[in-house]
Amino acid sequence: MNAIYWFRNDLRLTDQPSLNRACTLADTIAPVFIHPVDSLTTWGFERIGRHRKHARCSAVLALKRQLIEDGSDLFEYSSEPCETLIRLAHAWRIQTIFCEEIAAPEEQHQVERLRHAGLTVVTTWQSSLLEDQDLPFEMNHLPLVFTDFRKAVENAKVHVRKPEYFVRYTTPLPAGVTHTQPDMSECRPINSWDMRTSIPYFHEPEFAGTTFGLKHINQYFERKLAHDYKRTRNQLSGVDYSTKFSVWLASGAVSARMIFENLQEFEHDHGANEGTYWIWFELLWRDYFRFLHHRFGAQLYRRSGLRSADQAPLGSAVIKTSEQFETFERWCQGNSGEAFVDAGMRELRLTGYLSNRMRQVTASHLVHELGLDWRAGAAWFESQLIDYDVYSNQGNWLYIAGCGTDPRGGRAMRPDKQALEHDPLETYRKKWGTL
Ligand SMILES: Cc1cc2nc3c(=O)[nH]c(=O)nc-3n(C[C@H](O)[C@H](O)[C@H](O)COP(=O)(O)OP(=O)(O)OC[C@H]3O[C@@H](n4cnc5c(N)ncnc54)[C@H](O)[C@@H]3O)c2cc1C
Incomplete structure (x- = not known):
């Protein structure tokens, strides 16, 4: 069988069950990556901002180099994915496409379109740390509160499966599919970056790829930072x-299982403590939002989220009037007048990254103080974040807006109180020029 392997989110060759499956079942594989063509969101800004684009392209570059080293290649296009895949399948006389499963509406629709065009699409779920079949409940009984989910998983001692490692990727290209000039018109690397960034890796051409990711992860554990994680994690x-x-979970250059394996080795060699436990705890949050997508799907994309359709989330007006647009724009740019929030929004816009604490503070401000539609905020984060992840972004925004699974019905955080606790010396606000 000749097949196309369509790299979607996960840009790696190791621990990639979907690719392993393709290599087992197909005799030849044409690896393809399609850079999404930028479009505007409903709120008028580009869907994929420059930092996110840069990170994604650097991961693609790393993947392509690895594939070439293994005697294959990566065929890159900048176009609409479904049309391109259908065209390639016809041109190369290929019937089957293998790819990872992505449990979000747009991505599911892409697979449906390909199937509708007569192609066989073989999808494999691989994005979570835990396998859904190992969970101690059926997916339609996924607990509606994270703590219940975590306790159920921990009480059942759910085992994390070992990563699937390839020795080498050796599947040949189909006959007649030749190395082409890649269409990378959607890749515009950033040549100068803001030195205040918390991710000081932009100058490395392949920084979001597997080799660099593993280097970062190794140094993190070698320097024993994991022991202090719980104490330091709320810094800015x-x-x-x-x-x-x-960064690497989002580019898919490294899997959650590969990270967990490193965490376990660290605990074995240097001892477990609340810091190491808390990394597992946060990785469970990541899984929880994934499984929430399995259970609720498109419902998570409604303005009312998991509330009933006629119940809009608290304080969340649809952005319609020019005044609302201006308020939203000021929030995006870091010019709302609220110094702590603005510092965060400037950091996000200028570097493509924001601490978890500041993501919470800025999101809460948009929803609970400015009273604007949380979906516009989620779209802005989607555009800006280099670690944008559809499940975590949607899940966290829903949670803060009070239309997801927060048992307290939403997280309203007062910026002045948060600033006092997390930026008592005003260092962060001064760093971003808002004081
Ligand atoms: C409004 C909002 C939007 C967010 N959007 C994203 C997003 O698009 N992509 C993304 O990866 N995370 C998102 N998060 C979650 C979290 O802020 C980031 O995962 C974290 O800040 C990334 O930095 P880190 O790897 O150093 O995290 P660490 O604190 O070191 O956590 C370790 C890992 O655990 C996971 N994790 C930690 N916190 C969360 C969380 N609240 N939800 C889900 N997973 C978590 C991540 O995979 C992270 O890499 C969002 C949070 C909020 C409040």
Whole structure:
């Protein structure tokens, strides 16, 4: 069988069950990556901002180099994915496409379109740390509160499966499919970056790829930062206070299982403590939002989220009037007049990264104080974040807006109180020029 392997989110060759499956079943594989063509969101800004684009392109570059080293290649296009895949399948006389499963509405629709065009699409779920079949409940009984989910998983001692490692990727290209000039018109690398960033890796051409990701993860554990994670994780600036693993989890250059394996080895060699436990705890949050998508799907994309359709989330007006647009624009640009929030929004816009604490503070401000539609905020984060992840972004925004699974019905955080607790010396606000 000749097949196309369509790289979607996960840009790696190791621990990629979907690719392993393709290599087992197909005799030849044409690896393809399609750079999404930028479009505007409903709120008028580009869907994929420059930092996110840069990170994604650097991961693609790393993947392509690895494939070429293994005697294959990566065929890159900048176009609409479904049309391109259908065209390639016809041109190359290929019937089957293998790819990972992505449990979000747009991505599911893409697979449906390909199937509708007569292609066989073989999808494999691989994005979570835990396998859904190992969970101690059926997916339609996924607990509606994270703590219940975590306790159920921990009480049942659910085992994390070992990563699937390839020795080498050796599947040949189909006959007649030749190395082409890649269409990378959607890749515009950033040549100068803001030195205040917490992710000081932009100058490395392949920084979001597997080799660099593993290097970062190794140094994180070698320097024993994991032991202090719980104490430092709520800080606002710097590379070491949190793991930064989200960069490589989002590019798919490293899997959650590969990270967990490193965590286990670290605990074995240096001892477990509340810091190491808390990394597992946060990775469970990541899984929880994934499984929430399995259970509720498109419902998570409604303005009312998991509330009934006629119940809009508290304080969340649809952005319609020019005044609302201006308020939203000021929030995006870091010019709302609320110094702590603005510092965060400037950091996000200028670096493509924001600490978890500042994501919460800025999101809460948009929803609970400015009273604007949380979906516009989620779209802005989607555009800006280099670690954008559809499940975590949607899940966290729903949670803060009070239309997801927060048992308290939403997280309203007062910026002045948050600033006092997390930026008592005003260092963060001064760093971003809002004081
Ligand atoms: C409004 C909002 C939007 C967010 N959007 C994203 C997003 O698009 N992509 C993304 O990866 N995370 C998102 N998060 C979650 C979290 O802020 C980031 O995962 C974290 O800041 C990434 O930095 P880190 O890797 O150093 O995290 P660490 O604190 O070191 O955490 C380790 C890992 O655990 C996971 N994790 C930690 N916190 C969360 C969380 N609240 N939800 C889900 N997973 C978590 C991540 O995979 C992270 O890499 C969002 C949070 C909020 C409040």
